[in-house]
Amino acid sequence: MNIIRFMQNHKIVLGALTEDNKVFALPQQDFISLMKEAELKRTEILSIVNDCINDSLPLDVNIDELELVAPIQAPEVWAAGVTYEKSREARNYESTNGKLDSQTFYDKVYDAERPEIFLKSTSARLKGPNDEVYLRSDSNWQIPEPELGLVISSKGKIVGYTIGNDMSSRDIEGENPLYLPQAKIWKNSCTIGPTIRLAETVKDPYNLDITCRIYQEDKIVFEGIANTSQLKRKFDELVSFLIRDNEIFEGTVLLTGTCIVPPNEFTLKNKDRIEIEISDIGVLSNPVKQQVPYPAMFSKFID
Template identity: 50%
Template sequence: MKTIRYTHPELGTPQLGLLDGDHVYSLTEQVPTWTCPIPMWRALQALEIRPAAVAERLRRGTPLSFTELASRRLLLPPVATPEVWASGVTYERSREARNAETQIKDSVYDRVYTAARPELFFKATYERLVAPGQPISLRSDSNWMVPEPELAIVVSANGELIGYTVGDDVSSRDIEGENPLYLPQAKVFSGSCSLGPAFLWSDGEEKPETWTIELTIYRDDASVFSGQVPFSQFRRSFSELTSYLLRDNVILDGTVLMTGTGIVPPDDFTLLAGDVVEISIDPIGVLQNAVISPVPAKALATK
């Protein structure tokens, strides 16, 4: 079962919709408190109902067009998450890229790649998220920036897997490469995190190890970089990452954890204003964002 969040084209209010092909059936019209997957998830948990068991019954009313909602930029982040966390160096390609940035043999990235404790860091709050179709931003004091396409998981307060979405952890490679202690500045800035377009509910039958993450970057309508990585190259596990996230740390239902990137453009590539970034994970969908020049924090995309 897949859901999206969007702004109602007439009412202007946040809606939760069941996504079936190009059809979007409003769930908020059926249950007004369902404007996000998390209240719906809590209700199904209380009733001990599997998401797949109710999907057919929720296809009610006249559907909207997902394509039209997307073209009108009415999509919202698929989960009204309280926090987004991220993981680093969970693929071999990521370790190679981090070492290239620092140009240090046996760097901290080599050691964390094989260490028991993973690299975890804070990325964003909901207010800082960029919605699908809205622009991600460059950082004003960076000359080397890339998107980081990732599978993002949504978890409960006790670490239970609720579902999946697509994430873009926009990053400054030169700032992080200058000094690993600059990681927060390389990762957390206006317009640096996007999620979407849809939320794929976990029903215990998904096989992420068979999925492929794909990245395409367009410039002047032409592809200037494309790459893909099978998720089977992910060297950690969801339970491993969430167990460390929960250590001495209270999180809320709906917290998002991005699981790291295995696709890194070549060292001579940097994002430019006007580029368009597309990240695809077939069972979930395509997350698309244009790139703009740095903007003040108050000018973040409307949620």
């Protein structure tokens, strides 16, 4: 069972997408309302959804015809880094200009007990399916990072899974690890969707296929495939560090890191299109737009 949000008569509607691709409108206002109702009734979200759709008829519409928006307006999106071997290799390359000859701090993070976790986005900044992602105007090396996202409760319970695009500026991060916020956070740099797969319906979250395709002028210029089985850390482990001495809100999303990195010579361009597909969740598609250059009055501060 998947949860979606879509536009209908100029309003956002919460919906359920069944295994046979039938769409049902749900009475709840949003996914967070579903979470709170399940907690209040001490039951699973799936049980509440099933009760709702058993008493209603599916909409006379195909899922492909709907204008989908982000399945949850997550109050915050956090992200974990260097959780896959491929990610460690990429971070090492960009931080040493490809001249790695000794251990770096990324090796230490990969092997350490404590994972790297950082704040990626907030509700007001979050984008969804088919929304534009922007390129930073002061970066020349940018890529998407396809990631499995965990939708969690305020107590750290994983209630669902979604797809996340953690846009990254490799040159900025490579210059200095303290530049991580600017390498990760800017306007339209984080998208999630198109659905939330309820945790109760996922047989094995450590066996989900992840595919990333990048199109330039409708031609595939990059395609990478990975599986969550390649993740070094467990999801509960990542969540445990996120909630440690931290206040987490209902519906927070934690992105779990990437295992798909385009070739080092690759960078996104204006009008590219990014597709991230994860089995049982769907395809998150976003067009790429070049960010408007910073105002000329600030140009003297930037080489």
